[in-house]
Amino acid sequence: MGAYLLGVVLFALGIAVTIALHEAGHMLTARAFGMRVRRYFIGFGPTVFSFRRGHTTYGLAALPIGGFCDIAGMTAQDPVTAEEAPHAMVNKPWWQRVIVLSGGVITNVLIGIIIIYGIAVSSGLPNPDVDTTPTVGEVSCVADQLDAQTLATCTGSGPAGQAGVTVGDRVLALDGEELADFGQLRDKVLTMPGEDVVLTIERGSEVLDITVPVGSVTRLDAEGRPYTAGAVGLTNAPLENTIINYGPVEAVGATLSFTGTLLEGTVQGLMAFPSKIPGVVASIFGAERDMEGPMSVVGASRVGGELVERSLWEMFWLMLASLNFFLALFNIVPLPPLDGGHIAVVLWEKVRDFFRRLRGLAPAGPANYEKLLPLTYAMAAALLTVGLMVIVADVVNPVRLFG
Structure with missing residues (x-):
């Protein structure tokens, strides 16, 4: 039980660090381009503690299920002071805005790659060419x-x-x-x-x-x-040559190849995500839980506990890498309030202004986000509802790897 609880705590901590680094990706790229970062918070809801350094307030909120990086002037509807205006995101070139909005996604991918490289040089990666013919x-x-x-x-x-x-x-x-x-x-x-x-x-x-x-x-x-x-x-019969150990140089190519495989699987998982939701709801009322269905922070941490309990540290770290890839790809879905939705708006502004120039018109300026509020609220409500359902399923009928 002690090892299980250790695994639960460590995986939950890994998720918290992942979220923190995702938001740090936004914050650091914003500062690199001279944007003003007002707040950097882990979690939502009431503030547990906070402190201010320079122009930024850092804090931890009561519900550590996410985080946010508040950059001045993220949209034209975000009020900014005269002092903030030169540092507002909306007043920066479009390509800088895209990089900042992509900062968290890039960070998650880099975290996943670093984890996989560490596994490759320490304990080895699964052999992609292993013969699985039934023997x-x-x-x-x-x-x-x-x-x-x-x-x-x-x-x-x-x-x-x-x-x-x-x-x-x-x-x-x-x-x-x-x-x-x-x-x-x-x-x-x-x-x-x-x-x-x-x-x-x-x-x-x-x-x-x-x-x-x-x-x-x-x-x-x-x-x-x-x-x-x-x-x-x-x-x-037990499979042979299932794991390949790599040296520091060989591990680079193996890491990139394995990352590609995981990203491909993550894309397929995202495409199947909507079809898995009815099964999650059914599992709340006693139906069998799909081992490949979505899990919340609660469910993933419980699985992390099972892996540590059995000393399957390689699987523990691979699952954390997979989680980072999922967060990266999920966040680039082009719908607000996700990062991909904001990126889509910036790119739409650029395309729109290109055609305006062809017609001899001046750029139209930043998009009016108020027109996107209904879609934003609907998506936020849907994500919150699905998230709560998955958490409930992970409590009453969790995924169990080992029965």
């Missing part, structure tokens, strides 16, 4: 499930063993469909109790087709309810 590590009988941890006693070699499958066989396909990994084989067999399947086996230099009658066994779902499932009595 038989054990042939056994099949038995009913008695509870979450126990199977009934059984004897014999099981359906696959009786059909002629042996340890060391590589299972290339099931009923002619190629298999990417053992999980795919298991999931397909699970839905075929009482049927015959043809396993395409590679044994040395031979490729064989072996017909295996799928056994029918009792399994328990997440709520402990029994159902009939298929089983053939095969266990996967």
